[in-house]
Amino acid sequence: MQDFSFYNPTRIEFGAGKIASLDQLVPANAHVLVLFGGESARRTGTLDEVTAALGEREVQLFGGIEPNPSFETLMEAVALVRRHNIDFLLAVGGGSVIDGTKFVAAAALFEGDAWEVLTSMGQNIEKALPFGTVLTLPATGSEMNQGSVITLKSLQAKLPFKSELVYPQFSVLDPVKTYTLPTRQVANGVVDAFVHVMEQYLTYPTQAPVQDRFAEGLLQTLIELGPNALTEPQDYSTRASLMWTATLALNGLIGAGVPQDWATHMLGHELTALHNLDHAQTLAVVLPEMLRQRKAAKIGKLVQYAERVWNIHQGSDDDKAEAAIKHTRDFFEAMGVKTRLGDYGLGAEHIDGIINSLEQHGMVALGEHGDVTPAHCRQILLASL
Structure with missing residues (x-):
């Protein structure tokens, strides 16, 4: 730690x-x-x-x-x-x-x-x-x-x-x-909270078991309660747990004493500013490929995430990491939040503008190691089409 x-x-x-x-x-x-x-x-x-x-x-x-x-x-x-x-x-x-x-x-x-x-x-x-x-x-x-x-x-x-x-x-x-919230806002809230936890949790191992277990519990809670929050809008227990989970996801507690990423958020902000996507929509698009494109650097935590959050224990480390990334994308889709740029009418022709904006705002050394460059972000966006 x-x-x-x-x-x-x-x-x-x-x-x-x-x-x-x-x-x-x-x-x-x-x-x-x-x-x-x-x-x-x-x-x-x-x-x-x-x-x-x-x-x-x-x-x-x-x-x-x-x-x-x-x-x-x-x-x-x-x-x-x-x-x-x-x-x-x-x-x-x-x-x-x-x-x-x-x-x-x-x-x-x-x-x-x-x-x-x-x-x-x-x-x-x-x-x-x-x-x-x-x-x-x-x-x-x-x-x-x-x-x-x-x-x-x-x-x-x-x-x-x-x-x-x-x-x-x-x-x-x-x-x-929260009972009267539109379904889209509830779904976005679940995805937003989920990615907040991931940005603080899925980096590299630092012998911080308290923070890890806390983060994993929050992720499992969102996976369990997310669908219920959509289908049972006036279930007090579900909405109460969701509300408190979202607060705990970014009140500083699980990020204390561990490295943090935030590259997904920084790239997502450009998508929102330029193309008016919901914040959670940008996170759902970026995160799966951000994890895949940076798999080698994140493999330790990806395997831990696969085993502890998604109960994936079969196959090689690479197999587990890939399966966990797929489960993440599938979860976002199940919540009704699409995960491809094409789902929002964006294509390869929009990528130059996004990268240029990223550079103009000084976001040229992102991630927990400061090694996520605009060139990496371009590859992530291309893979997210």
């Missing part, structure tokens, strides 16, 4: 009816901006429940945060924060709304060009507004981590940033709020 520093200050309030706890969680004298996405927050009654829980506090609303939150939209929220002297933010939604709220929290107090929050990957953030979240879509783990990904539409750029200053103070997780 590698040395590490682990820090996570986010309070979790988990369970049905927990939105009522906002009255105790948000300072009584706060001037609150509630940020949300589309109209589903209003339609399902969640927004009314939130505002009721906030009671007599001064509350402003900001809706319209996109599935891939844009810098342009979020800067409108920043202007609103400054205009109304907002001192507390509350995200109501999934990972995109929470990611966007993290950016607003940092940008509202940033001196200078707020785009530098992203180009510095968060390294120049000195202060941020406090905020909490009400999670309605389990997927990204943003409700309990310090990371965010924001898109600048004018440049077709999707960039990540992180800072300990943008951990949520608290997150409310009510599984009942």
Whole structure:
């Protein structure tokens, strides 16, 4: 196991009816901006429940945060924060709304060009507004981590940033709020959480049995519960377990003391920015071939993954690795998330643009060893057609 520093200050309030706890969680004298996405927050009654829980506090609303939150939209929220002297933010939604709220929290107090929050990957953030979240879509783990990904539409750029200053103070997780989610969003959430675990787990052995077993348990849980989440949308036990698994997949715990990859995510971000694919769709396309093209470097963990997660014990190490990769692709397909570029209308003619964008954003040395080059990414995309 590698040395590490682990820090996570986010309070979790988990369970049905927990939105009522906002009255105790948000300072009584706060001037609150509630940020949300589309109209589903209003339609399902969640927004009314939130505002009721906030009671007599001064509350402003900001809706319209996109599935891939844009810098342009979020800067409108920043202007609103400054205009109304907002001192507390509350995200109501999934990972995109929470990611966007993290950016607003940092940008509202940033001196200078707020785009530098992203180009510095968060390294120049000195202060941020406090905020909490009400999670309605389990997927990204943003409700309990310090990371965010924001898109600048004018440049077709999707960039990540992180800072300990943008951990949520608290997150409310009510599984009942997931009952009305569209099937596509639930499936995407399962795939997203699965790949988050894989990016931290499937690298190379480092004698970290605690992290490995924890990661393997999360993967097995997603494999077991994923199909049930689609067919039994109001099964509280399934939705509760899925919600907590997605949070644990990226709250820093399983990644402490182990190498991490993230090449699949970086390449996937370019697909989203250029071609507007759902984040999980890009991960489902990239991950299987990312594993296959890097099989030699990952063989130790691929065999472990095959044996422990998929119960594959027959054949050579190469046979096991190939079978595990196939099982992974089949799982994504079974969740209804397609795994080929062609499934989304993309062909070989689109690859040059993706690679050029990757290079322009400085993503030229990816992976746990920093040896995944744009040339490797080109081969991965060609194999993903």
